[in-house]
Amino acid sequence: MTHPASRPPAKVKPPFWRDPAKRALIFQLLMLGGVFGVLALIVSNTLTNLESRGITTGFAFLDNTAGFGILQSLIDYSEQSTYGDTFIVGLLNTLLISALGVIAATVIGFVMGVARLSPNWLISKLAAVYIEIFRNIPLLLQIFFWYFAVLRALPSPRGSLSLGEAIFLNVRGLYVPAPIAGAGFSVVLAVFVLAIVASGVFIYWNRQRQAQTGQRLPAGWISLGIIIGVPLLVFVVMGMPLTWELPELKGFNFRGGITVVPEFLALWVALSVYTAAFIAEIVRSGIEAVPHGQTEVSRALSLTNSMTLRLVVVPQALRVIIPPLTSQYLNLIKNSSLATAIGYPDLVSVFAGTTLNQTGQAIEVIAMTMLVYLTISLLVSMFMNWFNARMALVER
Amino acid sequence: MMHNNKKPLLIASAALLAASVASGASAATLDSVKEKGFVQCGVSTGLPGFSAPDDAGNWQGLDVDVCRGVAAAVLGDASKVRYIPLTAKERFTALQSGEIDVLSRNTTWTATRDTSLGLNFAGVNYYDGQGFMVSKDLGVASAKELDGAAICIQSGTTTELNLADYFRLNDMTFEPVVFDTSDQTVKGFEAGRCDVLTSDQSQLYALRIKLADPAAAMVLPEVISKEPLGPVVRQGDDQWFNIVKWTLFAQINAEEMGLTSDNIEAKKSDTNPNVARLVGADGNYGEAMGLPADWAYQVIKQVGNYGEMFERNVGTGSALNIERGLNALWSNGGIQYAPPVR
Numbered sequence: 001m002t003h004p005a006s007r008p009p010a011k012v013k014p015p016f017w018r019d020p021a022k023r024a025l026i027f028q029l030l031m032l033g034g035v036f037g038v039l040a041l042i043v044s045n046t047l048t049n050l051e052s053r054g055i056t057t058g059f060a061f062l063d064n065t066a067g068f069g070i071l072q073s074l075i076d077y078s079e080q081s082t083y084g085d086t087f088i089v090g091l092l093n094t095l096l097i098s099a100l101g102v103i104a105a106t107v108i109g110f111v112m113g114v115a116r117l118s119p120n121w122l123i124s125k126l127a128a129v130y131i132e133i134f135r136n137i138p139l140l141l142q143i144f145f146w147y148f149a150v151l152r153a154l155p156s157p158r159g160s161l162s163l164g165e166a167i168f169l170n171v172r173g174l175y176v177p178a179p180i181a182g183a184g185f186s187v188v189l190a191v192f193v194l195a196i197v198a199s200g201v202f203i204y205w206n207r208q209r210q211a212q213t214g215q216r217l218p219a220g221w222i223s224l225g226i227i228i229g230v231p232l233l234v235f236v237v238m239g240m241p242l243t244w245e246l247p248e249l250k251g252f253n254f255r256g257g258i259t260v261v262p263e264f265l266a267l268w269v270a271l272s273v274y275t276a277a278f279i280a281e282i283v284r285s286g287i288e289a290v291p292h293g294q295t296e297v298s299r300a301l302s303l304t305n306s307m308t309l310r311l312v313v314v315p316q317a318l319r320v321i322i323p324p325l326t327s328q329y330l331n332l333i334k335n336s337s338l339a340t341a342i343g344y345p346d347l348v349s350v351f352a353g354t355t356l357n358q359t360g361q362a363i364e365v366i367a368m369t370m371l372v373y374l375t376i377s378l379l380v381s382m383f384m385n386w387f388n389a390r391m392a393l394v395e396r
Numbered sequence: 397m398m399h400n401n402k403k404p405l406l407i408a409s410a411a412l413l414a415a416s417v418a419s420g421a422s423a424a425t426l427d428s429v430k431e432k433g434f435v436q437c438g439v440s441t442g443l444p445g446f447s448a449p450d451d452a453g454n455w456q457g458l459d460v461d462v463c464r465g466v467a468a469a470v471l472g473d474a475s476k477v478r479y480i481p482l483t484a485k486e487r488f489t490a491l492q493s494g495e496i497d498v499l500s501r502n503t504t505w506t507a508t509r510d511t512s513l514g515l516n517f518a519g520v521n522y523y524d525g526q527g528f529m530v531s532k533d534l535g536v537a538s539a540k541e542l543d544g545a546a547i548c549i550q551s552g553t554t555t556e557l558n559l560a561d562y563f564r565l566n567d568m569t570f571e572p573v574v575f576d577t578s579d580q581t582v583k584g585f586e587a588g589r590c591d592v593l594t595s596d597q598s599q600l601y602a603l604r605i606k607l608a609d610p611a612a613a614m615v616l617p618e619v620i621s622k623e624p625l626g627p628v629v630r631q632g633d634d635q636w637f638n639i640v641k642w643t644l645f646a647q648i649n650a651e652e653m654g655l656t657s658d659n660i661e662a663k664k665s666d667t668n669p670n671v672a673r674l675v676g677a678d679g680n681y682g683e684a685m686g687l688p689a690d691w692a693y694q695v696i697k698q699v700g701n702y703g704e705m706f707e708r709n710v711g712t713g714s715a716l717n718i719e720r721g722l723n724a725l726w727s728n729g730g731i732q733y734a735p736p737v738r
Contacts, residue, residue, distance in 0.1 A: 068557055069556075069570065071572055250544065252591045253546060253571065
């Protein structure tokens with residue numbers, strides 16, 4: 001079919017409902033309006049109904065005195081503190097268990113993942129048994145196991161297991177001496193910070209030097225020497241300005257020193273060991289994703305086994321490992337809310353538990369709690385995405 | 397004890413949904429109960445004497461009998477109750493969201509709970525006070541000697557607050573070990589996680605018989621608080637509030653008049669005007685509450701008077717063997733007192 005070339009196509013502007021771009025915009029606006037409309041309806045309806053039922057609403061309760069005790073607190077908390085403080089206490093306890101859990105799970109997971117690939121039959125099978133056992137038992141049961149079966153088997157305070165009369169372990173927890181800084185200890189700390197900076201500079205210099213001359217010094221050992229040796233020397237020169245407060249059995253319990261409550265220990269062990277089993281599998285799959293040829297080539301270049309792992313395999317494996325690792329970290333953080341089952345005072349147990357019940361303001365408390373988990377998870381995600389982008393293979 | 401910790405969250409979101417969807421906030425509970433054919437009753441997760449399932453799985457106890465009384469008054473059949481076990485943390489949200497019709501779960505009547513939660517306390521079925529249980533080999537004779545002790549408590553209770561007050565007042569320190577259910581607190585106590593178990597005294601007696609060796613534990617003499625325990629209903633439904641309140645009053649009045657589940661049949665035609673009004677032979681006192689004229693008769697016939705209920709569940713007829721004490725009738729030196737039916 002042909003048209004006479006001389007006739008220009010008629011340029012009639014279509015009505016706006018025929019214009020796909022405008023139509024799409026209109027539908028999206030309608031949709032958005034609908035979503036916000038429903039949200040507004042739910043909120044206003046909730047507020048009206050709460051009021052008509054005589055249920056107090058609002059966040060004024062956060063300033064009221066809480067009046068109950070909390071087992072473990074990282075900030076100064078007493079019974080006269082406010083409900084707002086219980087939120088902080090719970091939040092910090094959640095962050096503490098999450099951070100330590102992530103660190104422990106990562107270390108155990110990497111070790112187990114590498115061990116799983118070990119040419120040594122025994123090591124590889126032991127790692128396999130570990131992974132299959134802990135990955136396949138529900139976490140809540142594992143938490144109960146560590147809490148009731150393992151920790152409860154410990155002796156009472158009067159029959160504590162002790163190590164040099166300084167560290168005590170009993171059913172009430174682990175008691176370790178608390179360091180008390182004397183005069184001049186801040187100097188040691190300052191030297192310690194300086195040593196870290198100095199070793200950083202040294203590593204940078206070493207790298208430059210290697211790039212230019214091809215020679216390198218054992219940077220790891222030297223910087224370790226700087227970081228530990230120098231502050232230690234200063235510490236001795238200053239006359240060891242550090243005393244230890246030993247835990248002592250007074251009345252019913254040990255007082256003084258630092259107490260690690262059994263609820264914390266049980267939860268920490270359970271979370272780390274459980275998540276580490278998944279991380280081990282992720283690490284194994286990541287390493288296996290690096291073609292074997294790469295290892296063979298680096299061997300042919302006479303790199304040692306540890307150098308092959310450190311310089312060739314791990315950097316490439318990390319690309320595969322990091323995205324699923326992020327999910328495991330998020331799982332661990334969210335699973336820490338199982339704390340409430342054994343009474344570790346985390347955010348859910350303290351704030352969404354006791355505080356919710358004493359104030360009765362379920363909606364506010366639960367909303368705040370959910371918001372906290374959402375925020376933590378999004379922040380971790382963001383950090384891991386940034387880390388992933390940094391680790392991604394740069395194609396030249 | 398296995399415990400699903402997702403429950404409070406679930407219930408809270410259910411509360412949010414219910415609060416946002418249901419428009420007629422104070423819909424008549426009575427109508428919905430009649431329509432369903434049973435009373436939904438929130439009880440504890442297992443507290444002997446108050447609410448605990450027996451060997452056959454039937455719920456038994458003083459708090460359970462309150463619900464049975466309400467069912468007898470409303471539906472004429474005390475067995476038409478559906479029990480929903482709740483932890484201390486879950487109980488109020490469950491009631492607010494309409495998951496239960498009446499909460500009868502050894503709940504202390506306090507100002508905050510009565511005024512700011514949208515709830516009403518319908519009376520007191522047990523006057524209690526908080527106490528301490530210790531193991532005998534601790535060698536403690538008074539609560540004043542408990543400085544520095546680790547104490548097992550149930551989360552979300554008035555106990556948690558009283559404890560902090562008491563220790564502060566006496567200038568002592570303590571280590572709170574907080575669990576979700578009373579079962580868990582007992583386990584913690586038995587395992588030696590804590591030196592002391594604190595709760596309402598009646599509960600301590602009930603929990604003591606749950607211990608592997610009850611004789612090794614003792615309850616300290618101090619009572620550090622007032623704990624009036626009673627059934628709770630939603631605020632805004634006065635009819636239902638009246639029904640629960642007067643069911644309990646009817647049982648207390650019946651004890652005062654000497655009416656029991658055994659003799660009420662014979663006393664139905666009694667000439668005593670007080671008795672005649674209560675059993676519905678004279679006038680119809682149920683009508684204003686939307687109940688049949690023989691509501692109180694059914695309660696007493698099927699559940700018994702307050703004294704029977706007490707003795708059977710927590711008193712001398714039970715394993716708990718608790719004295720009537722404050723819970724005796726006002727005419728016997730206690731403070732149980734009910735307004736007259738007339």
